[in-house]
Structures are given as C-alpha cells and as structure tokens.
Amino acid sequence: MADELNYIDKIVRDKVANHAVESSLNNWAHIQRAAFWKNFFTFRIFSVNAYYAVAIVMIGIGSLSYFIEPASNVAQFNQNDQLVAETNPSVELNPNNEAANRNTPIAQIELTSKSPIIDSKAKDYQIDYKAELAKPNPSDIAKLSKIEIPSSTEPIALDRKTEIQNKNASLTDVVHPDEISETPSPKLEKEGHADAASLIASNVTEEKTGVLVDVESPTIVDEKLDSENQEEASLLPVDFISEENTIEEEETIEPSLEENLAPESPANLEDAFVLAEQASLIGDLNYMPLRSLVYSNSMAFDPAYRLLYSDTFDYYVPPAERYLWRLGVFYAPIYSTPQNYASNPEVVDVIRQKEKIEKPAMTFSTGVSLQYQGRKRIGFQTGVGVTQLGDLFSRGEYSDITPYSYPKYPEGGYNEIDTILFFNLDSLLQGVEYIDTIFDPQWVEDNTMIEGADTTKYKGAKVQNRFTYIEVPFLFSYNIPGPRLSYTLKLGMAAGFLIQADGKKLNTENEFEIVDFEYDSPKYRKVNYSVLAGVDFNYRFHQRFSFTTGFMYRRNLFDVYENYPYGLKYTSTQVTFGIQYYL
Amino acid sequence: MKRQAKAQKELYQRYAPLMRAICMRYTHDFQEAEDMVQEGFIKVFTKIDQYAGTGNFEGWLKKVFINTTINHIKKNKNLLFHYDISEVHYTEDAVTESNEDYFSTKTNILDVDFSEEEILKIINKLPDGYRVVFNLYAVEQMNHKEISDMLNISISTSKSQLFRARKTIQKCLIELAEMKVEHRRQREDKQRKKSPLRLIV
Secondary structure, X not given: OOHHHHHHHHHHHHHHOOOOOXXXXXXXXXXXXXXXXXXXXXXXXXXXXXXXXXXXXXXHHHHHHHHHOOOOOOOOOOOOOOOOOOXXXXXXXXXXXXXXXXXXXXOOOOOOOOOHHHHHHHHHOOOOOOOOOOOOOHHHHHHHOOOOOOOOOOEEEHHHHHHHHHHOOOHHHOOOHHHOOOOXXXXXXXXXXXXHHHHHHHHHHHXXXXXXXXXXXXXXXXXXXXXXXXXXXXXXXXXXXXXXXXXXXXXXXXXXXXXXXXXXOHHHHHHHHHHHHHXXXXXXXXXXXXXXXXXXXXXXXXXXXXXXXXXXXXOOOOHHHHOOEEEEEEEEEEEEEEEEEEOOHHHHHHHHHHHHHEEEEEEEEEEEEEEEEOOOOEEEEEEEEEEEEEEEEEEOOEEEEEEEEEEOOOOOOEEOOOOOOOOOHHHHHOOOOEEEEEEOOEEOOOOOEEEEEEEEEEOOEEEEEEEEEEXXXXXXXEEEOOOOEEEEEEEEEEEEEEEEEEOEEEOOOOOOOEEEHHHOOOEEOOEEEEEEEEEEEEEEOOOOEEEEEEEXXXXXXXXXXXXXXXXXXXXXXXXXXXXXXXX | OHHHHHHHHHHHHHHHHHHHHHHHHHOOXXXXXXXXXXXXXXXXXXXXXHOOOOOOHXXXXXXXXXXXXXXXXXXXXXXXXXXXXXXXXXXXXXXXXXXXXXXXXXXXXHHOOOOHHHHHHHHHHOOHHHHHHHHXXXXXXXXXXXXXXXXXXXXXXXXXXXXXXXXXXXXXXXXXXXXXXXXXHHHHHHHXXXXXXXXXX
C-alpha cells in the first residue's frame, strides 16, 4: 500500500526540492552581528576571541602595575614604624639566601626626617636618602648577597683607631651626642678594645650603592693566619692584617687602657665612650638578625644608626605578612544550570522532558568574606553570604493529542471529534491555559468505527525556580603575589542553609503540565553542601584596600529535595566582584 | 576579517533563498522560518570549520539547516508524535482494500499540473508531525530509521505519520485536481457559449 502512494512523494519532490524564496538583506545584518559575537565568545587558537581579549587585559593591568609600583618588597615606612629585635633569632632563616633566590632587592629603607641629625649627616655624606634607588640587576643582587663583610668579631687596637679615623668616617660622626654614655663599658675597660664592626660599618658610608650583610654569620678577614697568631692579629686594625704585614715582622705593643683612653684628649675621651657604647650595642646586634636584608644607601645600612635611631627605621615586611587578614564584601552574578536525573527508573521519561524545558538562569550571590593569608602563600577563606540557585522553567506551546475510537454510521466521509467542547477545567485549575482544540478529521474506514485523534493546544509557560540559601564557605587558598595584582587559587566547600524555595515542576501524572511544588509537597533538603573551586584576581589600589574579581565554579553535592524520585542538583559559574580591606 | 565578511555575504546571498524555502517547508509560520534561516546561517558561520571540504557543500548546508529547523520545531513547539501505529490500531493494512479507484486517482492527479505554491500550501496545512516526517522522507529522502533517530520516535510512528501525511496530501491533491478540472470545464463551457456569438457577429 505504501508503495502505491509513492507517486505523492514524487509530485511534491519535483515541485519543492529546488524551490527558492527570496530573502531580505535585513536578515543579513542580524546574522552578521550574531555570528560575530558567537565567534568572539568561542575559543579558537588562530582567531581573535574573548578569551584572548581577557588575557590581554589581565596582562596589561599586570604590566602597568609592575611599572607604576616599585618592587613588591619595597615599602614605605612611616614614623610609627619601629625596629623590633627578633625574639627568637635562632629559628629565623637566613634572609640573604631568600634574597638571592628571589633575585629582587630585599628592601629599601626610606628615612624620615624625624631626626634632624640624619638630615645633616646626609648632607655631610652627600647622600640623597629620599631619592629612589635604581632597581638593581638581579644578577648583581645575587653577587651582593655573597659579599662577606667582617663584623663584630675583630677587635681593633685603639692606638690604630686614629689612623683609621683619618682615612674614614668614625663612629663619632654617626652617634648623637646625647647618646654618649658617661661610663666606659666594662668590655672596653677590660680589654681596651673597640669592636671593629662599628668602624667597618661606618667605613662604608661613602658607598652609595646598597650592601647586603649577613650579620648572623660574620667572617674573619684573613683566615691564612695560623692559630697562634690569631690572638695577636686580632689586636690589629683590619687594614694591617695582610701577608705583607705579618705578625713576626712587626712588633706590636699592647697599649694600656690609660694610654688608649687618652683622658687628656677630649676627642679621644669622647671616642672612647662612644666605642664603649658601641661595643656593648654591637654585641646585641650580633644576636639580632635582620628581618630582611637591607638594600639601601649606606647611611641606612649603618648599624649604629639603626640602633640609635630605631624609631626612624624599619625593615621591610612583605604585605602578605603584614596584612594577614582581609575583610571583604562581594557580589556575584551566577549562571545556574540545573542537572536533572532520575533516582527512580520509572520517571526517566519525565526527566527527559524536564531536560528539554528547563534552562539555566541568572541568579546571584552576595555577602562578606574573611580571608587569611599565611606566610607560605597558603591561607583560607570563610564568610557568610546569600546565594540563590535556580533555573528557568520554560515551555513553549505544546499539543496534547487524545486518540479515540468511536462508532460511527454511516460509513464513508470525514468525522471530527472534539474532546474538549467548552474549556479544559483540569488544565485551568492547574494554571495551564489552553488555546484551542484542533480537530483532526478522520475518514471513516469501515461501517463501524472511526479512529483518530483530537489535538489540544496549550499555551506556553515561563516560570522561574528559585532556591535561596544562607551559605557559609570554607576554602583553602594559594596566593601568587605580585606588585599590585595577585592571584589566589581557591578550593573548598560551602554549607548552604535553605531559607526560601519557590519551585515549579512537571506534573507527575501529566508530564506536560507545570505545577507548584506544593502540589505534592516534596521535602526540600534544608542543608545542602557544595564544592567550590575558583581563582581570584586581587588588585591593590590602596595600602589597605583592594578590588577583587574572579571566577568560581560551584556544584551541589546533594539533591535539592529529600527522598524524591526527580533528582535535581545545580552547577553554577559565577563572576565575583568585591572590595577587600586589609586588617 | 573584511574578506571573511565578504565571503560570508556572498554565501548568504547565494544560498539564502534555497535555505529559506527549506525552512518554509517545515513550518507554516513565515516569521518562524525567518528565525530558522538566521539560526541556520549563524550556525554555518560559526561552525564552517567543521565542513571537511570534501563532498557537496550545498548538501552539508542543507543538512545543517534541516537539523536547525528540526531542533527549532522541537524546542518551540514541543513536537509530539503521541499515538503509535500500534496504539491506535491504525495500520496501513486497514486501508489496502478500501478504495479501488486509487490507480485511476493516481492517473488523474499525475495529469494535473500543480504549481509550487499549491503544493507548499498543502504541505503547510499538515499537522507538524506529518509535515516533518513527510519532508524528511519524501523530499530529503531519509529512511525511517534515520527519521526515527533524528526525531526520537519509533520507526512505526514514523511510518504511520508518513502514511497519514501521504493520505492527506493525496486527498488534497484530488480535491484540487477536481477543482481544476471543474474550473477548466466551466471555462470551456463559457468559451463554447461565447463562440457562436462570435460567429454570428
């Protein structure tokens, strides 16, 4: 029989197969625009697209901030910053090595003009300490970190001190007169020596480049001397310890305390007291490792200055360590996608239907966050927020076809049967408006029955499902710092406490009708958990404020309902915008 | 970029009329057909790299548009093929012996010259399910297995939809043919009546 009707196919095919209908150019403009944007948001390696654009913008911002901002470990210090000695120096890492590894200047100390003496000394030394220092070459830094400067262990005979003073600046140049002690130090009294370290430190004041010093592990200048002569050699000024000036060739006389102090000479007297003071202080200095190495002009490097005017100095402390806690507010539009699945095989068809008519929806998340940044870049984040998940429950017009079999006489002719004569009470009660019934006329095949179908068209419907949670996240974070722009990778979980549910669903008896969830009262899960993963870009535009943006992926761990055959979980992606305050 | 835009426009101008006609075969709503054309070309321009370069480009284009059209109908109209041939006991055998005049009808129909518009009007009057299956089978020349896979229906449903579509088209064509014959006869009668007058004059 089917073959007998093949000629119908041929008639139609011959007429319509190559049929053409002219089109308007208005359509073309629309197509061109839409295709451009669709292409733009599709990633292709060899074409311009949104992903490349975002990357270029991010790199641009990063580069800009790199040039605008000095290196991350250069900080400005205010008058309130204090030099604080380490409480437990033995456990502190050698900052020299860290500096060498980082290949960046360790710190730049900026002196304040709090102390007038610094200004005057700066003039004496022709040092512009307020000027920004040029950024050193990383390879130079690596070299500098290996420079060994003797300090603190080399006693120097006081009779040679004058000689040194003639050549170089003495400690008297760097000590405030008020700080001179009236009492000679017991160490000076006993040994008649001053500590070489302070002198050597002051000797480098002429240098205007940065110097790195490892205070923790000072070295002896000349290790070639045998142990027998070490003691003798230690009484000599550093300059004299050389192969040419051996101990044997030059007779050394240990001066007496009285001679060395030279009480008749006010200058010497002053120096003696100064040296005494320094001797005691340098001792402390040896056990006070620097928090960071100093890259600065020599004046700032001078240990005496650091000790005596500690309130005008500080060492650089990286922001991540200084501002461990950050408090922020955020808002994030969410692209929420429903994931339907059947926990009961009997409802597979309904789930398939749901998948066709449920679409992702835009929702939001907002709240406050608290972030802790640890010293090892690892930290955590928590907070509290309101998060809404949901979907767009959208269905276009649909037709419900009711098959029928009905006795009819006489045979032959067409018959129409309308199953809904006036209105569809059931559908109206359920809030689904129908449009009309369309009769499907049927040819009466024999003299007893007609078989056919009546089609009822229903109007489309659009509803939104919304589930609102109070959410408490806990995420581990890994921070990648930069001058201004830092990146934070985050991974963790969030507990969501349901506070409002506005849900619609397909009628289980007639899967083409949308009804309220209250229709058969499913139980909502009151507490649901989600897995969160994302990345934040943190742009610090102020010492204590930063702007944050980022991407976050979220996936429900459990169903929205409890004990319900229609499984529903949400996956969502969000773009976060926020402001953070460094506590 | 400019060259690409130019090429796209040329492609659109060349194939848009044909593709619009395809879309209009699947829907009786002109605006909906316009939407399908737009959707189809956007898909073509964004996925043109998927065209292997071998084979008939027009064929590939048609395939994209047919898929777009079917998806569009399924999405917006909830196209349903609810009653299976076995469910409603409506089998092809039920009508095999019913009309003896099929052959004569066939002969009559084949004698009549139908226009494209007339055929399209008849197709557009078909219910969605009939129309889609008939188009896929008769015009696109897909088999029932392919149709059932594409529309997610059973093969028997596809067959029953096709059968019903053919029957409906046949009925419409017969009516149309009869109208045309009648119209021709009336015109001939008119001319016959007018002819003697002319002779007299």
